[in-house]
Amino acid sequence: MNVPLLFLLACILHFNSKCSATILPSSCPYPPSQWCSTLDSAVQCGVLKHCLHANLTKWHHAGEPVQIEVYYETLCPDCIMFVTQVLYPTWVLLQDILSVHLVPFGNAQEAPSGSKYIFKCQHGEQECLGNIIQTCLLNMSDNAFLIIFCMEASTDVIAAAKSCVHLYSPELSWERLMSCVNGDLGNQLMHQNAVKTNTLDPPHQFVPWVTINGEHTDDLQKKAIKSLFPLICSKYKGIKPVICGEGGHRDLRI
Template sequence: MMVLLPLLLAVWVSVPYGGCSLYPSCVEPPAKWCSSIESAVQCGVLKQCLESDFLRTRQTEDPVQVGLYYESLCPGCRLFLTEMLFPTYLLLNEIMSVTLVPYGNALEKPDGQKYIYECQHGKQECLGNMIETCIMNMTEMAFPIIFCMESSVDVIGSAESCLKINTPELSMDKVMSCVNGDMGMQLMHQNALKTKALNPPHQYVPWVTINGVHTDDLQTKAMSSLFTLVCSMYKGTKPPACGGTQKLHYQSYCHN
C-alpha cells in the first residue's frame, strides 16, 4: 500500500473529485493534469479541473497559512507530514497554504564564507534537508515530491524516482548541483534563520505554526485534526469538504 499511496495522492492533487483512468493521449504526470486546458482534455479530467479552479476563484478571504518546521528523517515529522499535513492539503488546498522548513534541531556553524551543518539524525538527515530545500526552490510541484520521499522507506534513495513521477523534467543531477553548490548552502542558511526567528523558540519537531503563530493549543489541534483546525479558522465561505454551502451537481461514472 505504501508503494501505491504516493502515486494515488499525486493524482488527487490535481483531480480533487477523482478520475477513472489515464487516457492513451495523456503524457503528463498526474500532478500536472490540470496545468493546461490541453493536458486536462488529453487526460480526460477537464470537468474536474475546471470545477477545482472554480472553487478557488470563489474564495475571497486569505488562506490559512500552515507552517511546518521539521527534519527529513525525524519519525514524528514524517508521520505528521504524510498522514496529516499532505492529505489535509489535498482536500483543502483552495483555503490553505503550506510552508515547509526542513531544518529543525540542526546546528549551523560558520566556516569561512560558508556554513556547515550538524543534524539531529546525522549526515543523511542533513542531506535530506538539503535535497528537499533545493527541490522547493526548483519546482512548484515540491510538496508532492517531498510527500513521496517522506512516505517511502528510504527518504534519500527515493528522491530520484519521486522526481520522475512528479516532475520528469527536473533531474536528480540538477538537484544535486544545488545541494552541493552555493545555492543550496544559502537556502539552508535561510531555513536556519527562519527557525531561529520562531517566537516562541521551537522546543521540538514537528513544530507547527498557524498564520505565523504557535501555541500549545494550536499544536495539539493540528496534531489531532489539522483538517478540522483549518476549516474552523478559515474566515470565508467554507468549501464543500468543510461542510460548506457550496454545492457542485454533476454525475461521474467509471464504466466497466
C-alpha cells in the same frame, strides 16, 4: 479526524502515484501530475470521472489563505507521519484556502566554516542531505510539496528523491538540483532555514513544530497534529468550501 480516510480522499482527488496501482490502466502513458491535464489523458488513464469531480469541487473564495508553517526534519518519524498522513491530505482537500510553507532544519545545528556553514543533524548525515535536497526543491520547483510528499512517503526517503523529482517535476534535471545541493546556493538556503528556525518565538522545543498564520501556541500545535482539517476550516475567514461542512467543522470520520 480519521487520517486514513483523509489520505484516501486526497489520493482520489489528487491522483497520487501511490494510488496508481489500483486506478490506473496499464495503457496510460502519463504521470499522475498530467492525468487531468487534457480530456484525452483523463479518458486514456480511466480517471475522467475523478477529474470532473475534482474540478466541480473547486471553490472560489474571498479571503486570504490560512498560512501554515511546518518546521521539521526529513528523517524524523513524527515529521514523516505528520507530512504524509495529515498535512498533505489536508492540503489536497483545502489547497484553495491553505498555503503551506515547509522549513527543513528542525533540531539540526550549524557552525560557520569560512564563508559557508557546516550542519549537524539529529538523525545523521543522511538527514542533512535530505534537508538540503528538500530546501533546494522548495527554491527550484513549483511542485516541491508533491516531491517532498513522495520522498517522505517512501521507504527510503533519500533514495526516492531522484524518481520523485522525475515524476513530479520532469523539467528539473537531477544534475541542476545537485548543483544547488552541493553548492553555495544550497548552503545559504540551509543557513536561512537555520536562522528562521532558531529565531522562532516561542522557541521550538520539538518537531514537527507548527505555526498557523505566524502564531504558535500549545493549543494550536495540538489541534494541528490531531485535527488539522477542521482547524484550517475554522481559521479561514472567507466563504468556506463545501467540504468543510456546515460552520467549517465537518468531521470526516466514519
